Amino acid sequence: MVYKREITVQGGSGGDGCVSFRREKYVPSGGPDGGDGGNGGSVIIVADSNLVDLGWMKWKKEFVARHGRRGSSWRKRGKNGEDLVISVPVGTLVSTKAKSGQEKLVADLRTPGQKVLAAKGGRGGLGNARFATAVNQAPKIASKGQSGEKRDIILEVKVVTDICIVGHPNSGKSTLLSAISRARPEIADYPFTTRLPVLGVMVGDKRDFIVAEIPGLVEGAHLGKGLGNEFLRHAERTKLFIYLLDGGSPTVIDDFKTLDKEIALYKGLAHKPKIVAVNKVDLPEVQVRLPQIKRHLSKHEAPVFYISALSGQAVLELTRKAMDMVEQASREEDMTSQAEIAIFRPRPRK
Known part of the structure; x- marks a missing residue:
């Protein structure tokens, strides 16, 4: 493309x-x-x-x-x-x-x-x-x-979206996108299945939300490693990030830190609100490590959800929270844009 x-x-x-x-x-x-x-x-x-x-x-x-x-x-x-x-x-x-x-x-x-x-x-x-x-x-x-x-x-x-799903390769981004929207991206059990940004539409009560899946990010993405800067420029206009973590990864906490660092180092993304979603929690090996993961992620201010994109566990709660945060971000953007408009009010002659 x-x-x-x-x-x-x-x-x-x-x-x-x-x-x-x-x-x-x-x-x-x-x-x-x-x-x-x-x-x-x-x-x-x-x-x-x-x-x-x-x-x-x-x-x-x-x-x-x-x-x-x-x-x-x-x-x-x-x-x-x-x-x-x-x-x-x-x-x-x-x-x-x-x-x-x-x-x-x-x-x-x-x-x-x-x-x-x-x-x-x-x-x-x-x-x-x-x-x-x-x-x-x-x-x-x-x-x-x-x-x-x-x-x-x-x-x-630069794609205009409401929500951007980011994560490491093979973390389940395409599965989550297909679960919450009408998009049907390619899904396979190997890294870098998605090589281009994929858009989907998530239906809300009042309006529809545009959701984008960004191809897997690796360390150094903000500098262009793994074509990271080509992908991240499509996230410059999003209102909310969903950090999707692979709960089955032995380095899930380090994966979160790397992801957060790459987003923060790329121009204009550090201030964007985010939600953390730990995926594949329905797997037995992930459930064993879940208390340890929760203990580490509880130190961060961002909302955290423990989901299974494949089975749908906690996906509805995740989408509702995402919609609320997008609406809040939209209201704040409107207030900021209105404050920047200079209004000239001529004074009457004395």
Whole structure:
């Protein structure tokens, strides 16, 4: 799957103005009647909820909108060029790239249907009717249409989710995702079964929740080991983490510490709320070690659940708590965004 692309976009050129004079019976010396050229089409980037990556543009790098048509006689304006609409997944960052290599964020397309103007089309030229004056009543000049804007654009997809399931390889993430959502990821008894982020929809009482399973993280993931930074960038916009631990692992406590460290070291994830879920507690060997695991995890502030994703044990309680925490995080985000909006209230004149 393709989550980052560099493309070149260009608006269409405006159509040229027309040089024409009115010619009809009984009007031997009609004035100028050349029409203006049509405007060039613009390039617009829009968020589409039906897309998950940028794979459809894998072999295409240049996107050019339609050109405007030339003006004609009888002061007829040329037809405007059609806009070119580029569809991208929800959560796409649109940045411009200068010749120096510096990138500047233009838009963050977080909601379906949200759009941004990437390259504006050129204006159409003026026909000779526009140049008529009292001194020059028969101008034989018209202006050319302007060229459309041309920009180098960087598109980067960062999935917008409510809940992100993270854990070490083979901890049962895919099984949990399929248990709480409509997703049907590949499930197998070997590490790194999931190699790309998988999305699912968890049905709630008031709304649905988007859940993502991130492929297994290993130590050094925040530095890119095991493609960790490629996976973790999809978690930057989540509202809640579920740390899924393999209860059958002999190093389950160390696994938790490693997981927490990798999340904390990656940019912008340290402040995210989290739930700890110890999986496979229905196995006899895990039940023997359960008191020891509980004793260690009780020292942490995050809520802890002991579940079996396969049998469904305590999964419902986990999902209810996750939904409540997501709603709380959403309310806090709304309050923060409202506080950042500066309101200008003009004072009445004295």
